[in-house]
Structure formats: structure tokens, C-alpha cells
Amino acid sequence: MILIGVEKRSRALGMVTLALALVLCLTAQLMPSSSAGFTAKVTNSANTAASNPYFTCNAAVLAKSPYLYYKFDNTQNIGLDSSGTGRNGQYYRGGSGSITAGTTTSDDACSRDGLGKWIQLYDYGSKTQNDQNYGLISSGAVTPPNTFTIEIWFKTTTTRGGRIFGLSRSLTGVSYVDRHIYLDNQGRVYFGVYPGSYKTIYSFASFNDNTWHMATGTLSSAGMCLYVDAVRMTCIPNVTQADNTFSTGYWRVGSDSVRDWPGFPSSDAFGGNVDEAAVYLSALTAAQIQAHYIAGR
Structure with missing residues (x-):
């Protein structure tokens, strides 16, 4: 045994x-x-590299051939177009409105881009006609597209909402608006077009939390979609056109009339920081939008 x-x-x-x-x-x-x-994630004291094809917002935007691109890095020419197409915008102060250029790299929407600049738009109280020109950057005349993407970073604590970015019929002042992104008083993000009636998508969550966020709206034959921080809020497949009743428009960063739109805010003028505004004549995919967002984080 x-x-x-x-x-x-x-x-x-x-x-x-x-x-x-x-x-x-x-x-x-x-x-x-x-x-x-x-795949690796490498972090040092200043930069973070992730498994993403782009390390900076600038590289991510330029890779998709933007129609126009306002980086807001040139304080001498706030509306400088960085797309390489020469579609420079103009800054219109209007009333007592103004723009402040930020210069703190650590508080930039895209801190790895190096220059650390953005602009701050101001909302001056009650909704009046003067609201329409507070801190306004307007492009030159463009042909309104039916296939496009608009994209912008914003940061705010406002409880009065306001229009952030979109197409206007007029260069300045009170205008007819379409193809735009705006906030309601709760800080929810809206993307809207008007193909004969108001068509909007909005976020259920609020984003007026003093943190940088990237808002993206797309329109194409596949429908209209809204993304916030590269998360798709929703899409409407049967909305494939915007307003085709005007042949010339102006891409405007800043205020314009949103008082008749769903969820219309107390103010037309958005009060907060904005950065990296871009327009593309294609509908970016969800993966491409995610790559743009990661490049800024």
C-alpha cells in the first residue's frame, strides 16, 4: 500500500x-x-496618445478636406480659414458685444494642438435685435449644401441657450436660419434644418456643465443625424434635404434668430467658449466623428 x-x-x-x-x-x-x-496608450505630463489615427484636432479636420475651418488661433484675424481654401470669415462686434480670445493651453478644446486658443462669445441679457451681432464670425457667401457636416466645440454654463453655429441668409443682423446647431435653456443641443417645416434632433442630456463638448450635425441622402462628443443622439432617415428656397447663405459662428425653432431659448446670442468650427461637404461617418473627438481629448 x-x-x-x-x-x-x-x-x-x-x-x-x-x-x-x-x-x-x-x-x-x-x-x-x-x-x-x-495598440498602446501612452501618457506623459502634457499629451495623451491613444489608438486613434490623429493626434491633434487640426490633423483630424484637415484629413477630411473641410470646406471651411475656423481654428480661432489667430487673434489678429479671428476668422482666418485654416482649410486651405481661403474662405476667411469676418468678425462683427455689433452693439456692445465682443469676443475674448483665450490663451490657456490647459483649457483649450484641443490642448494637443499646441497653440491653446479659443474664443469666448457673450450673451448680453434680453433678446433684442442687437443680440444678432454679439461676437459674430461670418463667412463669405456660399451655396447652401444638401450634403454636409457641421462641427464645433463649445463650453458654457449658460441657462439662456443661444445659436452656436449654422447657415444664415444674411451676413449680419436678424436673419433667416437653417442647417444649424443651438442650445435651449436647459443646455440641450439641437441640430435643425427646414425643408418646408422644422426638423430638429436634440439631446436628452444637458451640456452646459462648463466642460468642452463637440457637437456635430450631418445631412445627406441617408438622413440627418446629431452627435455630441461622438455619441449619436439619433438620426432621422427620411430627412434628406434642408431649405432650398435661398441660393446664397453665410456660415455664422455666434448669434442669429432661433426664436421660432423648437426648444427656442431665451437668447439668440450664445454665451460661452467655442473652438474648432468646421464645415464639410460630405456626411462624416460615426467612426470619423469619433476620431475627431478623440483627437481633442
Whole structure:
């Protein structure tokens, strides 16, 4: 019986040894060699590199050939177009409104872009006609597109809402608006077009939390969609056109009349910071929008 017990222990020991050998073999096969490819996240004191094709917002935007691109990095020319197409915008102060250029890299929407600048738009109280020109950047005349993406970063604590970015019929002042992004008083993000009636998508959550957010609206033959921080709020597949009753418009960052639109806010003039405004003549995909958002985080 003693000899039998020893034999059982020997067999058990042999099985354990065999199992350990198998584990070591599998581990050696799974460990990457010096030439193996893998995804990594590297963080240092200033920058974060993730598994994303773009490290900066500038690289992400330019890779998709924007129609216009306002980085707001040039305080001498706030409406400078960085798309390479020369579609510079103009700054219209209007009334007592103004723009302040931010210069703190750590508080930039896209801190890895290096320049650390953005602009602050102001909402001056009651909704009046003067609201329409407070801190307004307007592009030159454009042909209103039916396939497009508008994209902008914003940061605010306002409880009065306001129009952030979109197409206007007029260069300045009270205007007819379409293809635009705005906030309601609760800080919910709206994207709207008007193909004969008001068509809007809005977020259920509020985003007036003093944090940078990226709002993106797309329109194409596949429908209209709204994304906030690269998360799709929803899409409406049967809305494939915007207003085609005017042949010329102006892309405006800042105020214009939203008083007749669903969820209309107390103010036409958005009060808060904005950065990296871009227009594309294509509908960016969800993956492309996510890549743009990651580039800024």
C-alpha cells in the first residue's frame, strides 16, 4: 500500500509538471516579439496618445478636406480659414458685444494642438435685435449644401441657450436660419434644418456643465443625424434635404434668430467658449466623428 501511494504521488507530480510546461509554452507564444504589432496608450505630463489615427484636432479636420475651418488661433484675424481654401470669415462686434480670445493651453478644446486658443462669445441679457451681432464670425457667401457636416466645440454654463453655429441668409443682423446647431435653456443641443417645416434632433442630456463638448450635425441622402462628443443622439432617415428656397447663405459662428425653432431659448446670442468650427461637404461617418473627438481629448 505504501508503494501504491508513492506511485500515485509520482503520477500527480508528473501531471502538474506537464501542465506547467504547457502554460509556459502558451505564454511564450502569446507574448509579442520586438516586431509584433499592438495598440498602446501612452501618457506623459502634457499629451495623451491613444489608438486613434490623429493626434491633434487640426490633423483630424484637415484629413477630411473641410470646406471651411475656423481654428480661432489667430487673434489678429479671428476668422482666418485654416482649410486651405481661403474662405476667411469676418468678425462683427455689433452693439456692445465682443469676443475674448483665450490663451490657456490647459483649457483649450484641443490642448494637443499646441497653440491653446479659443474664443469666448457673450450673451448680453434680453433678446433684442442687437443680440444678432454679439461676437459674430461670418463667412463669405456660399451655396447652401444638401450634403454636409457641421462641427464645433463649445463650453458654457449658460441657462439662456443661444445659436452656436449654422447657415444664415444674411451676413449680419436678424436673419433667416437653417442647417444649424443651438442650445435651449436647459443646455440641450439641437441640430435643425427646414425643408418646408422644422426638423430638429436634440439631446436628452444637458451640456452646459462648463466642460468642452463637440457637437456635430450631418445631412445627406441617408438622413440627418446629431452627435455630441461622438455619441449619436439619433438620426432621422427620411430627412434628406434642408431649405432650398435661398441660393446664397453665410456660415455664422455666434448669434442669429432661433426664436421660432423648437426648444427656442431665451437668447439668440450664445454665451460661452467655442473652438474648432468646421464645415464639410460630405456626411462624416460615426467612426470619423469619433476620431475627431478623440483627437481633442
